[in-house]
Amino acid sequence: MPINENLLGGPPPTHLPDDPEPRAALAAGTAPADVAAKYPASSLAWAQLADDAFEAGRTVESYAYARTGYHRGLDALRRAGWKGHGPVPFEHEPNRGFLRALHALARAARAIGEQEEYERCTAFLRESSPTAADTLS
Template sequence: MPVIGENLLGPEPTRLPAEVDVVRALENEETLESVVRAHPESPLAWALLADQADAEGREVESYAFARVGYHRGLDALRRAGWKGHGPVPWSHEPNRGVLRALYALRRSAAHIGETTEVERLTEFLTGADPEAVAHIEGRG
């Protein structure tokens, strides 16, 4: 007996709305701190702040910034209808802030030795988009 209406392929991909004001501020070369202050809900802004702290060797600060970006990313995903699983494609540019925040938290967790968090975030990133890590690392 066929099941009608059931999506056998899993949930539809989540596509976040563009962060137009954040992108504009970044294009205008505003400081990351000023972008975060103006747009504290932005996972992209927090991810970039985490990247900056990491590049400067400030591992604990990078972790804290990435943790905020991760939570802001979860908030954004849920507002977009995400139910805790399913694709979040890198190919949809507005999703990249969330994916970068996840990556930044994974990287920072590795730096401070939080192994179980690294494993969980690796699974999360792979489930969201198996190619995301390669793209973020410039290999995709």
């Protein structure tokens, strides 16, 4: 039986297409802002910007970066056939940018006191990928 197979008949897992250029640029040490400027559809670049801003205490900036990455990821998921719910496996590396952005959005929302958004994003992350929720938290 394949990993992530839904035995209850729900939607199949969504696997985003690979987008290796932004991942390689970040791994090579290119500044995340430069990667986001060159690859604005990359949730991974926006998630990295959100993480960096949060670590530097720039919470509102982190929130904005995370929201951008989250929405870019939703666009990509829809293009990949996602219907608004169902598994988005963390084990599939191209999904990680979206999942990281979703986690960063939850974290920043909590930090600025936006409790409803924090709860919504936290639940969405856990429903999309329990592995991501456990790994990123």
